[in-house]
Amino acid sequence: MSQRNVLVINCGSSSIKFALIGEGRSHFLLSGIAERLGSAEALLRVRDRESEDCLPIPHAGYAQALARLLPLARLAAGGELYGVGHRVVHGGEHFTQACRIDPQVVDTIRATIGLAPLHNPGALAGIEAVLQLFPSMPQVAVFDTAFHQTLPEHAYRYALPDELYREHGVRRYGFHGTSHRCVSQRAAALCDLPIDDSCWLSAHLGNGSSTCAIVDGRSRDTSMGMTPLEGLAMGTRSGDVDPNLHIHLMRTLGWSIERIDRLLNQESGLLGMSGLSNDMRTLEQARAEGHPGATLAIEVFCYRLAKSLAAMSCALPRIDGLIFTGGIGENSALIRSLTVGHLRVLGFALDESANQTRGNQGRAIQAVGSPRVLVVPTAEEEMIAVDTLTLLG
Structure with a gap:
C-alpha cells in the first residue's frame, strides 16, 4: 500500500497554519503558514526538512492561498493527498468526535458561528476553499470542543435560567480538547x-x-x-x-x-x-x-x-x-x-x-x-x- 499523506489545516481569522503528515513518519513533510491574508503583505511561508521559502501572495484570501498551497502539498506528498484534516474550534453540542465533512456538516459548522465568531468562519472558509479547488478530496473536521462533550451536566451548565441553555445553547463547551486528549494519552503511555x-x-x-x-x-x-x-x-x-x-x-x-x-x-x-x-x-x-x-x-x-x-x-x-x-x-x-x-x-x-x-x-x-x-x-x-x-x- 502506498504512503498515506494527510494535509492538516488550521484556519485562523487571517492565517492558515498547515502541516503535511505522512503516516508513520516522525517529521512533517511540509509545514508553514499563510499569514496576513486579505492584505497587500500576505505571505505563504513553506518549510520542508531542508529549506524554507517565502512566497508573496498579495491580497490573497483563503481560496487563493490554498490554491497556491495544495499543489505544493501534493508535490511533497509524491503526487497524491489521501485527505485533508481541518481543526475546527467550535462544534457546539453537535459533534462528540471527528467526522467526515459533507454538506450537512458544513451547514452545522455554519450554524455554530454565533458561538465562535472569531474562529469558525475561518475554518469554514478553508473547508469551502478545498471543496471548490478539489471537490473529490476527502475532508475531515476535528473539533476542539468534541473532547469536552463528556463533561457531566453539573460541570457544563451555568447557573442561569434554563431556557438560555435549552433554547440558545448557553453552556460551557471547553477548548484545546485535541491537545488535552493527546497529552493524557501520551502521559499514560509514558507512565x-x-x-x-x-x-x-x-x-x-x-x-x-x-x-x-x-x-x-x-x-x-x-x-x-x-x-x-x-x-x-x-x-x-x-x-x-x-x-x-x-x-x-x-x-x-x-x-x-x-x-x-x-x-x-x-x-x-x-x-x-x-x-x-x-x-x-x-x-x-x-x-x-x-x-x-x-x-x-x-x-x-x-x-x-x-x-x-x-x-x-x-x-x-x-x-x-x-x-x-x-x-x-x-x-x-x-x-x-x-x-x-x-x-x-x-x-x-x-x-x-x-x-x-x-x-x-x-x-x-x-x-x-x-x-x-x-x-x-x-x-x-x-x-x-x-x-x-x-x-x-
Missing part, C-alpha cells in the same frame, strides 16, 4: 498506565491557556467555557473577571460592548498586566531585570493557573499526575516552578534539576515523594492526522 484507568490534571499553556481534568481518557471538567475567554489569565485574554465588569465599564466610562470585548480579548492578560508583551519569554527576561509589570503578570498567571488546577482536582477520584504542555508549559521552567509552588496542599513538588532540563520528549520532573509532574509535548497536528486517517481508512 505505563492504561488510558482507561488513569486520572490527570492537564495544563495547556500558550497564548491561549486552559486546564482540564481527565478521567479514564475522558474530559470531566475544563477551565474554558462557552468561549475561550473563560478561565485562566492568558496572553491577551483576561480570563475570569467579575461578570458585572461589563456593566461597570458601560456606566462609569461609557464604553460600548465592542470596546469592552476588545479590552477582554485583545488588551488584557499578560499584555495588559505587564504593559509590555504577551510573550512569556519577553516577560521572563524583563522579570529578571526587575520589571514590576512583568513580575506581577507572571505571578498572577501562575497563581490563577494553580487555583484552576486545584479546582479541577474536584473532578478526579485520584490524581495520577499533573501534565504541563503547550509552548509555555513545555518550555518555561519558571512557570512550572512557581505554579507547583502553590500546589503543596496537593502534595506536588518539583525536582528543580529535572525541571530545568530541556528536551522534546515527555519526561517526569517531580521530586521524590511527590505525585507525578510531567512535561509532555503536545502534537495536535498528528492527532488531527490520525483522526483523519481513521475516518477515511
Whole structure:
C-alpha cells in the first residue's frame, strides 16, 4: 500500500497554519503558514526538512492561498493527498468526535458561528476553499470542543435560567480538547498506565491557556467555557473577571460592548498586566531585570493557573499526575516552578534539576515523594492526522 499523506489545516481569522503528515513518519513533510491574508503583505511561508521559502501572495484570501498551497502539498506528498484534516474550534453540542465533512456538516459548522465568531468562519472558509479547488478530496473536521462533550451536566451548565441553555445553547463547551486528549494519552503511555484507568490534571499553556481534568481518557471538567475567554489569565485574554465588569465599564466610562470585548480579548492578560508583551519569554527576561509589570503578570498567571488546577482536582477520584504542555508549559521552567509552588496542599513538588532540563520528549520532573509532574509535548497536528486517517481508512 502506498504512503498515506494527510494535509492538516488550521484556519485562523487571517492565517492558515498547515502541516503535511505522512503516516508513520516522525517529521512533517511540509509545514508553514499563510499569514496576513486579505492584505497587500500576505505571505505563504513553506518549510520542508531542508529549506524554507517565502512566497508573496498579495491580497490573497483563503481560496487563493490554498490554491497556491495544495499543489505544493501534493508535490511533497509524491503526487497524491489521501485527505485533508481541518481543526475546527467550535462544534457546539453537535459533534462528540471527528467526522467526515459533507454538506450537512458544513451547514452545522455554519450554524455554530454565533458561538465562535472569531474562529469558525475561518475554518469554514478553508473547508469551502478545498471543496471548490478539489471537490473529490476527502475532508475531515476535528473539533476542539468534541473532547469536552463528556463533561457531566453539573460541570457544563451555568447557573442561569434554563431556557438560555435549552433554547440558545448557553453552556460551557471547553477548548484545546485535541491537545488535552493527546497529552493524557501520551502521559499514560509514558507512565505505563492504561488510558482507561488513569486520572490527570492537564495544563495547556500558550497564548491561549486552559486546564482540564481527565478521567479514564475522558474530559470531566475544563477551565474554558462557552468561549475561550473563560478561565485562566492568558496572553491577551483576561480570563475570569467579575461578570458585572461589563456593566461597570458601560456606566462609569461609557464604553460600548465592542470596546469592552476588545479590552477582554485583545488588551488584557499578560499584555495588559505587564504593559509590555504577551510573550512569556519577553516577560521572563524583563522579570529578571526587575520589571514590576512583568513580575506581577507572571505571578498572577501562575497563581490563577494553580487555583484552576486545584479546582479541577474536584473532578478526579485520584490524581495520577499533573501534565504541563503547550509552548509555555513545555518550555518555561519558571512557570512550572512557581505554579507547583502553590500546589503543596496537593502534595506536588518539583525536582528543580529535572525541571530545568530541556528536551522534546515527555519526561517526569517531580521530586521524590511527590505525585507525578510531567512535561509532555503536545502534537495536535498528528492527532488531527490520525483522526483523519481513521475516518477515511
